[in-house]
Amino acid sequence: MSNTMRALVFKEIGRTAVMEKPIPEPGPEEAVIRTTAALICTSDVHTVKGALPVPAGRTLGHESVGVVHRLGSAVTGFSEGQRVAVNAVTPCYRCSYCQRGFTSQCGGPLGGYKYTGQIDGNMAEYFIVPAAQANLAPIPADVTDEQAVYACDMLSTGFMGAEHAQLQFGETVAIFAQGPVGLCATMGANLMGAGQIIAVEARPERQELAKRFGADTIVDFTQGDPVEQIMDLTGGEGVDAAIEAFGFPQTFEACVRVTKAGGRVSNIGYHGENPNPLQLPLDAIGLGMNDKSIHTGLCPGGSERMTRFFRLLQSGRIDPTPMTTHRFGFDDIERAFDMMSSKEDGVIKPLITF
Amino acid sequence: MSNTMRALVFKEIGRTAVMEKPIPEPGPEEAVIRTTAALICTSDVHTVKGALPVPAGRTLGHESVGVVHRLGSAVTGFSEGQRVAVNAVTPCYRCSYCQRGFTSQCGGPLGGYKYTGQIDGNMAEYFIVPAAQANLAPIPADVTDEQAVYACDMLSTGFMGAEHAQLQFGETVAIFAQGPVGLCATMGANLMGAGQIIAVEARPERQELAKRFGADTIVDFTQGDPVEQIMDLTGGEGVDAAIEAFGFPQTFEACVRVTKAGGRVSNIGYHGENPNPLQLPLDAIGLGMNDKSIHTGLCPGGSERMTRFFRLLQSGRIDPTPMTTHRFGFDDIERAFDMMSSKEDGVIKPLITF
């Protein structure tokens, strides 16, 4: 048995490569997973473009599932060969940020996001799991790898968008952009009691998925100002909450505008592409007094949350796999990565199998 | 007994006047109060400068207490002659906004603020109380008019600032500006369990009051960048929450910057003076992902909240009266108003007695 493995790495700005690396060894609190399936995330595309400074040779990837290869000495309750999923965010659960419940901010801002940014990512044949006791989520027998891998980032981020929208049952919500996390936000809002979901999206294949996942109405921003369209759809009053799943100042501002007084703006878009600050227009926030609130956040990690997604998958309440538009073996990982970068062929999520 | 009264009114932009008006008659759900004490609010100064469009002749004022003069036919449980306070915000409590708990947004954005904006204000010898059943708060015998009148706006707005900061006991909070509402936010944060209160203020008399009301540390922004000072005071980590009580884009941005990941920014400043949108710099919000939240709001009204302030006043837990720097009879109301406008002589709040 070889002690090396292949990994997709960052080479230099704009370039990736597949590299041989030693199979990692777990520290006492860690585990090593042999990867069986993974998804490519647009944020890795951003990273390769230079959005996040990473050293050359750093493995990419943060959406992977697999089987336990080796366990650190302090990790109990798991066994080698067990199928597990690991969230993109792997908090220590013990620092002051984690103790206060802000596990995605483990150790400081965005610190729970360790793969790629702080350590090797997991688009590789094997990968390390920090604080494995808290971050290994056993996959039930009746949940497939393909289903489970969506819980690693897409579902967790999208559902956080819906959670931060703080919907009372029957309330109205607008969701800006129906890429993978926007689609998962739609699924989450639908599952958490929304009464009317307005999805803003122009691509037909994404519009169709949005409807399948629970959107009641589609607003096509190529057919007119989405703010006006949403105000019309809500009798001029606006929505109870808006979810920003695009990552641009214009959509963020639109979210602030379409919410009624007392409304919540829940940001899940990654705002690393446009350097301008986000803006809160004074009229849209009632000069600072109209009881609106703005919420930001990063994919919540941890095994307990993963387990709750698995229940929803097991009972058939959600099924994210229609988002898998393409499938590749790891041999074709660079081609898959290029496709995610160009967004060609209507790609939503390419699934990689090992 | 005369059926006319005197009222301080808006004349034209930049000018006020005292005018004779008929004593109002209550509708079925209303009450009429004979005023005994009032405070002048800086927001009326803004109104007279043109910030809020009001018709000529509209009575100013929204911080008044008095005795019940007449009750509408549907108002029960009160009696003529009874001492009562009425909050600046007088919600109907029955519209969809009120039912959802956003009573300051009664009927729509900022709609709970009826005095001056929608109906005659209460800097007059008599005034109307809408939805009197919900808005008349009996003043206990051991609470003075001067104490009670602070609950009408200053305490309610300041405490809301502290409530929106969502402090766990022992947490840290920075409060930007120690004008009357900032001072009340300090008092509120202190009362709701803050462990360290950092008050940003340059005027010595306000610094002194801030300390008296619970501030642990004063940051004088004339002595250096307040953001840097606060980061230094917190070991480089920032505070759990920041309260904006000044109303300018710079202080709002500073609030976003000084909060740690997971922090709350609670706005109570009135942003009508500077037309620019408020900004959320991308680094300060972790590209939209660092679990910070922003909360806006307007003075919460209603008798139940007033009653809770009265308990705090009765038990001596709070005493806002050190903020009364000047006292006038209603005959001198215009002089008092000019002083509030110029902020001369270290004025914080001028008390008007009738």
Next chain:
Amino acid sequence: MSNTMRALVFKEIGRTAVMEKPIPEPGPEEAVIRTTAALICTSDVHTVKGALPVPAGRTLGHESVGVVHRLGSAVTGFSEGQRVAVNAVTPCYRCSYCQRGFTSQCGGPLGGYKYTGQIDGNMAEYFIVPAAQANLAPIPADVTDEQAVYACDMLSTGFMGAEHAQLQFGETVAIFAQGPVGLCATMGANLMGAGQIIAVEARPERQELAKRFGADTIVDFTQGDPVEQIMDLTGGEGVDAAIEAFGFPQTFEACVRVTKAGGRVSNIGYHGENPNPLQLPLDAIGLGMNDKSIHTGLCPGGSERMTRFFRLLQSGRIDPTPMTTHRFGFDDIERAFDMMSSKEDGVIKPLITF
């Protein structure tokens, strides 16, 4: 046009009657509705048995919809002839209980429940609506009377059960008894993100409806101790929350027992049949220390909540009408009432049309 109407009234303990009464006149804050559809509630059966002391001649009923017949002088925004629903609970929205958000406790314990207990109920051809501004909920054109009338009590009570269960998405919940409110709790838990719903019920027709409304597993208490069955179904750990929809000490205790540490017990059962206190066994509450909580409540009223149910009905997310097992005209109201009392013929809810 006659100025009298027919009403189902309480005659004496154990007896009802249909009586002629004058059509009521609205006070300034009230409305009068001409009834078009109503449901019979088991709590009226309890009332007739003597559970709630009411004077002879008091009209029964609290689940009715209709059209606006006349509006009080202070009621605005509605028009005669408009289709409206009115919740069983009609709070004033202005007393201290209502202002604090406990609208079902309007004026004091259970005080929001005015029909039958405090004033004539609405199983009559016309009925009064107190605080009509807050309690009239217009029915959208695409919602039928039969759908809307379920929002008056069944949906509102059942969904409250699910709200008080404070479910995070994907959590587990056990619901004891699948009568109409239990079935609505199942529907609510399913709509608010439950991952596994265990419904305790022995009658086949109710088991079937439970599954249709979202239950994953049925526990038949005639086949063994339901506590043991639920512990087995959850790997010995118990559920995150339990909803008591039966109203007996045994089921309440079972709810406490089947919840895991940190679990919530949400009571919606009416405990008027058995005089014994509810019990919290020390082992089941960890000697008072296992972070469990118990929540009680009464059907929340108000038009805003009704409107949110209408959105769920409009979008097809819920449909309670399969619970309508029988249909009667008002001429047959006493026969319908007897059937609700005997629970014969698999009755769940009998719909009365006028």
Next chain:
Amino acid sequence: MSNTMRALVFKEIGRTAVMEKPIPEPGPEEAVIRTTAALICTSDVHTVKGALPVPAGRTLGHESVGVVHRLGSAVTGFSEGQRVAVNAVTPCYRCSYCQRGFTSQCGGPLGGYKYTGQIDGNMAEYFIVPAAQANLAPIPADVTDEQAVYACDMLSTGFMGAEHAQLQFGETVAIFAQGPVGLCATMGANLMGAGQIIAVEARPERQELAKRFGADTIVDFTQGDPVEQIMDLTGGEGVDAAIEAFGFPQTFEACVRVTKAGGRVSNIGYHGENPNPLQLPLDAIGLGMNDKSIHTGLCPGGSERMTRFFRLLQSGRIDPTPMTTHRFGFDDIERAFDMMSSKEDGVIKPLITF
């Protein structure tokens, strides 16, 4: 340097002893602390009486502070010789209970309470800290050992009582019994905005401390039914919340009775002395419908919470040391323990120094 230490141990039911034991060695995730100060807790008295089954020779104690003696290999950010406090509850922070925020229920009901129940306690010259990364709280230089040791259990449990009471500022609360945790609940309620604190206590020295810590009114249950007294004090309406800090069915029931509709009952009493279940009388819970809630809990642990207590101690907002009625060296530990058992000489908390 000797490698043995002295420890107070459980000998058999009703008997303790001081024993020589080896100084423990830390595992990778643990630390060993050299004790400098400790408090004796009544729950140890219960344990010795047989309430908690523990093996002979098990070290007692769970309220100790000291200096770091040795650190496990995986513990970072601390140094030997550093002054630290360790909460009585030492959660792993990584199991599903901890991830959901129920850290006191680590691994299952009451599982966060490891000292004495699961491992040796810390009334010894040295002690182990599990999950040290999360459980070591550095003591600031300006906080004394005596102050800090109150945060280990008394303050944390008492403040939890106030947190679970969910007080809005200015609300009313009754606290049953003013032993050490009841006194800390008084302190906590006062710090978190209570408007009126009614403390139920008969012993004069405890009444006096209660007033010093924030109680407005004392109800002496030897002078009449405390429920009636509290109803009288609140105009017949009852309090917004009640805290049970005694641990008997009668006081628990009184808590349910004195709360108004919508009220919260927060239990911090240990109910291990009386085997009967706690009761919820039907009239006091409105037949299950009056929006009251009951909350149970166990001393929350973790360093982050400890740090927040230290801020309150540093700023002088709280000072629990007046509860130290007696002081002993470890040589006199058995005499001190007997005193805690007999409650002689007005003892509240005996401080042990090493």
